[in-house]
Amino acid sequence: MKRRNDDADVIVVGAGPAGSSTAHWCASAGLDVLLLEKAEFPRDKICGDGLTPRAVSELVRMGVDTDERDGWIRNRGLRVHATGRSWELDWPDLTAYPGYGMARSRMTLDQTLAQHAQASGAKLLTSTKVTGAVTDERTGRITGVTTQPLDGRGRADGPERTFSAPVVVASDGVSSRLATGVGRMRRDDRPMGTAVRAYYTTPRHADPFMESHLELWSGEPGRSDLLPGYGWVFPLGDGTANVGLGSVHSTPARQSRAGIDYRRLQDTWLTHSAPEGWELSPEAATGKVRGAALPMGFNRGPLYADGLLLAGDAAGMVSPFNGEGIAYGLQAGRVAAEAIAAARHKSTDAAREAALATYADRMRADLGGYYTLGRWFVRLIEHPQVMRACVKYGLPRKVVMQFVLKLLSDCYEPSGGDWIDRTIAGMTKVVPSS
Structure with missing residues (x-):
């Protein structure tokens, strides 16, 4: 599969959960992997930092060490608040997933996963910005990427460089400049969410439950509209908790028309509906409230075509039900690697393409119906x-x-x-x- 002048069997762009998972599984299958990351580790990512049992199961499959002495914290389930009441709900006791969730700051989670991919045999290049795809003019197939090395301040630092490989994986986040650069644009009929969060010191940083507050008011409780979303408090076990909120709309256009100032909404939520016992005062904040978009329900595709696979946020793999994306990014990396490894052993171009196409088929079969239910759910609750x-x-x-x-x-x-x-x-x- 790898051609004589190729730099790798597969190039993975972006070392978030989806990219590092892809790199790990490909390297474990004996493939020559090049993992490219724009930033230097450790680096932050706007996220709730919560890991559902589904996400934990993927970490276990990868062989990631989740020892609590290394900064991981386990949780029993969700404490749900609504209508003045609360319920402590243990994670379901299932054979398919472990009976616990976890939490880990993305500042350290992503670095841990990238290092795990390195230990599996992937070559990691940081401070390397991918500026575009290299396309074969005759076939239209993507055969590599162009890159720009960056200095510590994110400025160009040296000449551009081109890397080539038979397969490229775009796991470069919600904007996915690599995917959009080759015409794979965001779908406008898929939900789009927005989330904001900040870190707060709290005496309950080791609480065994993650909290979800399902009444998210646009202003003062009872005197404003209920928004389609929820607030959260996810204890991190290090003296702090990740505290934030997210809201979702059925299309990007509806989200834009809503005109919500999410950072102000966070202040309003904590002022009027501050979760009890956590002592979440403005003085307890360790940094600014920061926000990010949540691309949902396979909002960009095709997931595979012409040598390019999309994984994680680049493919819109966030759940419309809860705004969770880590589990699906990790899963996408595993499934993508299986398809890429299978293609490597095929003897014809047609057979290799058929093997690579199984990635999209398997992801749709496993998540497509769930995401469709999520889209319908969003259409209801946004009223x-x-x-x-x-x-x-x-x-x-x-x-x-x-x-x-x-x-x-x-x-x-x-x-x-x-x-x-x-x-x-x-x-x-x-x-x-x-």
């Missing part, structure tokens, strides 16, 4: 009157809370399990997967 009814009449019921937990965490048995698992799994199979 304030529907959101009010759901919170007032739905959440107080135990069976609804059980559904909420499994949908929010995407932790249900894909086959078997209890009747809730079977219901969710059945629904994902009968709805469209694209």
